[in-house]
Amino acid sequence: MYQYDSYDQAMVDARVAEFRDQVNRRLAGEITEDQFKPLRLKNGLYLQLHAYMLRVAIPYGTLNSRQMRMLGDIADKYDRGYGHFTTRQNIQYNWIKLEQAPDLLADLASVEMHAIQTSGNCIRNTTADHFAGAAADELVDPRPYAELLRQWSTFHPEFDYLPRKFKIAIIGSETDRAAMKLHDIGIQLVKNDAGEIGCKFYVGGGMGRTPMIAPVIGDFVPPLQMISYLEACLRVYNRYGRRDNKYKARIKILVHEIGADEYRRQVEEEFAHILTLGLEPPPAELERIKGFFEQPGFDAAASDDLDLSDPDFAVWVKQNVHAHKQAGYAIATIALKPVGGIPGDASADQIRLMADLARDYSFDELRVTHAQNIVLPHVKKADLYTLWQKLDEAGLANANLDLISDIIACPGLDYCSLANARSIPVAQKISERFADLGRQQELGELKLKISGCINACGHHHAGHIGILGVDRKGVENYQLLLGGSEGADTSLGTITGPGFNEDGIVDAIEKATDVYLAQRTDGERFLDTYRRIGMAPFKEAIYAKESVNG
Amino acid sequence: MVEQTLRYRSDEPVADPAVTVDAFADQSNATAVRIEPGDDARDLLPHLDRLALVEVNFPAYTDGRGYSAARILREHGYTGELRAIGDVLLDQLSHMRRCGFDSFAPNQDISREAADKAFATWPEVYQKTVDGRPAIWAKRHG
Numbered sequence: 001m002y003q004y005d006s007y008d009q010a011m012v013d014a015r016v017a018e019f020r021d022q023v024n025r026r027l028a029g030e031i032t033e034d035q036f037k038p039l040r041l042k043n044g045l046y047l048q049l050h051a052y053m054l055r056v057a058i059p060y061g062t063l064n065s066r067q068m069r070m071l072g073d074i075a076d077k078y079d080r081g082y083g084h085f086t087t088r089q090n091i092q093y094n095w096i097k098l099e100q101a102p103d104l105l106a107d108l109a110s111v112e113m114h115a116i117q118t119s120g121n122c123i124r125n126t127t128a129d130h131f132a133g134a135a136a137d138e139l140v141d142p143r144p145y146a147e148l149l150r151q152w153s154t155f156h157p158e159f160d161y162l163p164r165k166f167k168i169a170i171i172g173s174e175t176d177r178a179a180m181k182l183h184d185i186g187i188q189l190v191k192n193d194a195g196e197i198g199c200k201f202y203v204g205g206g207m208g209r210t211p212m213i214a215p216v217i218g219d220f221v222p223p224l225q226m227i228s229y230l231e232a233c234l235r236v237y238n239r240y241g242r243r244d245n246k247y248k249a250r251i252k253i254l255v256h257e258i259g260a261d262e263y264r265r266q267v268e269e270e271f272a273h274i275l276t277l278g279l280e281p282p283p284a285e286l287e288r289i290k291g292f293f294e295q296p297g298f299d300a301a302a303s304d305d306l307d308l309s310d311p312d313f314a315v316w317v318k319q320n321v322h323a324h325k326q327a328g329y330a331i332a333t334i335a336l337k338p339v340g341g342i343p344g345d346a347s348a349d350q351i352r353l354m355a356d357l358a359r360d361y362s363f364d365e366l367r368v369t370h371a372q373n374i375v376l377p378h379v380k381k382a383d384l385y386t387l388w389q390k391l392d393e394a395g396l397a398n399a400n401l402d403l404i405s406d407i408i409a410c411p412g413l414d415y416c417s418l419a420n421a422r423s424i425p426v427a428q429k430i431s432e433r434f435a436d437l438g439r440q441q442e443l444g445e446l447k448l449k450i451s452g453c454i455n456a457c458g459h460h461h462a463g464h465i466g467i468l469g470v471d472r473k474g475v476e477n478y479q480l481l482l483g484g485s486e487g488a489d490t491s492l493g494t495i496t497g498p499g500f501n502e503d504g505i506v507d508a509i510e511k512a513t514d515v516y517l518a519q520r521t522d523g524e525r526f527l528d529t530y531r532r533i534g535m536a537p538f539k540e541a542i543y544a545k546e547s548v549n550g
Numbered sequence: 551m552v553e554q555t556l557r558y559r560s561d562e563p564v565a566d567p568a569v570t571v572d573a574f575a576d577q578s579n580a581t582a583v584r585i586e587p588g589d590d591a592r593d594l595l596p597h598l599d600r601l602a603l604v605e606v607n608f609p610a611y612t613d614g615r616g617y618s619a620a621r622i623l624r625e626h627g628y629t630g631e632l633r634a635i636g637d638v639l640l641d642q643l644s645h646m647r648r649c650g651f652d653s654f655a656p657n658q659d660i661s662r663e664a665a666d667k668a669f670a671t672w673p674e675v676y677q678k679t680v681d682g683r684p685a686i687w688a689k690r691h692g
Contacts, residue, residue: 014672
């Protein structure tokens with residue numbers, strides 16, 4: 001894992017000092033809330049419905065056990081004993097007092113963490129494949145590039161007041177586990193026939209009220225020109241992105257309105273100029289960073305054998321464990337999705353326990369996934385059973401990864417000042433309706449995503465089943481979408497028809513799953529069946545009038 | 551009308567009034583121009599040798615187009631005065647300086663002392679821009 005040197009540490013320390021000064025000026029009345037707002041937002045501090053919410057950056061979703069432990073301690077010290085892992089691989093605390101926020105940031109800085117640019121119209125925390133450095137199908141480890149991106153984007157002076165927020169994701173596998181094409185910029189590290197690494201740039205994707213899948217803008221940008229290419233992409237956006245309407249200000253609208261070809265032409269023109277300026281960190285810097293991401297000291301003699309005689313353990317392995325590039329090791333995912341729970345929430349004790357387990361069983365590493373789960377990336381297969389037992393004791397052995405109850409949900413109207421409807425109670429009711437694990441397994445892979453408003457923090461467009469909460473004349477109403485996906489086969493969901501109330505939406509989902517079970521052919525997932533038979537049979541079942549005896 | 555200008559140059563201020571980018575193209579004797587957010591700074595590139603003052607207007611601090619405009623002018627060799635005017639606030643000063651601004655005429659006065667403190671906010675910088683400060687990566691690999 002990357003470790004700060006004195007330069008990196010000086011930057012986060014300077015930020016803590018600056019923010020402390022800003023908070024002091026606010027508390028002393030020297031600046032108004034209007035003037036303070038953009039400053040605190042640059043630090044991830046939102047004023048929500050009930051309190052301040054602080055969003056802490058977890059760069060490319062990677063943590064060590066000391067950092068994870070601190071996140072647990074912060075939950076106890078400054079919040080109400082829990083934290084909420086988000087769809088952008090970050091963590092949020094919902095009950096923060098303004099006067100304590102600078103101390104919280106100082107605690108974070110003590111473990112090489114921060115809340116820099118976790119909100120505001122700037123370049124946000126870069127996200128990455130949560131299996132980076134571990135996945136069996138990995139071509140290039142994206143983490144060194146993500147760290148280069150982190151440093152480049154931190155306090156970038158030209159791009160701090162963009163038309164709108166800007167999100168970058170980077171992957172290095174053919175399998176896209178980061179919803180890369182639904183970002184302002186998605187970078188896929190690829191190799192050409194000669195074995196050279198290149199960056200494939202997808203620009204102009206996004207969710208929100210106008211979901212779009214990003215087109216390819218740069219086919220094969222040399223990694224040692226990646227920063228220059230990003231500068232060009234951002235500069236063209238800063239120049240032409242719309243500022244008259246915040247709902248049309250994301251880069252996806254610009255790329256859509258002028259077209260991918262014209263946007264590419266402008267980027268190429270700017271890129272040619274920028275290449276003359278020497279803005280790119282030298283090869284030695286990328287090499288230095290790569291040095292932090294070398295493989296941990298795996299036991300080359302570790303066995304691939306796994307005793308699956310405990311049926312509960314076997315179920316968990318089948319669902320939550322993925323293939324590792326190193327023989328004898330596996331990737332274990334801790335699903336933060338208990339029946340009736342809040343997706344992505346973990347208590348301070350659970351967070352600290354996960355830190356301990358990472359230290360003892362995963363070479364001190366953890367990852368946060370955009371699906372609001374936690375990954376232990378490097379677990380020896382021989383340790384899996386012990387690990388599972390310890391997770392089970394703490395209520396963390398939910399064997400529902402990628403099943404219908406592994407729900408992504410935004411905080412919704414329970415916390416968020418932008419929301420139109422609550423997300424959490426809907427997620428809870430769905431997980432209770434489908435509580436039986438055997439039934440979930442029967443339904444197979446089924447990605448269900450809930451957003452409490454059109455801003456789509458819960459990724460509803462990309463759910464095999466998506467739910468969008470809206471406000472209909474003062475009453476919460478839930479629209480149902482089918483057919484979204486976020487991987488290599490990215491697609492956007494389609495609304496079934498009129499919306500439902502809170503109980504109605506759960507019934508509608510159950511009817512949709514019944515259609516799938518009745519219509520599927522061998523090996524088909526819900527999404528595959530939907531793509532094959534289309535919306536009509538689902539719509540018919542969902543909106544059929546109840547029979548008298550029904 | 552702006553009363554106070556924070557200026558970080560040793561030459562004499564330009565007395566000429568700044569004209570619009572459109573007017574500048576037609577006035578071969580003009581030496582000062584004002585860029586509005588919608589203007590393309592690249593239109594000025596053929597005329598850099600006769601320019602002594604470029605004002606970049608920030609009608610609202612949230613509109614960041616002026617940062618790119620300033621940096622583009624400097625990247626192409628403009629050495630005259632580059633002045634940020636309008637809704638220019640204390641907390642934006644250090645980024646503006648990094649993008650090449652060397653004078654500031656904010657709507658609301660900022661003391662020189664406060665401005666100097668703002669410029670000293672960041673002990674180091676991660677990017678190479680146009681302010682001559684070495685990026686952290688350059689220091690690491692001396």
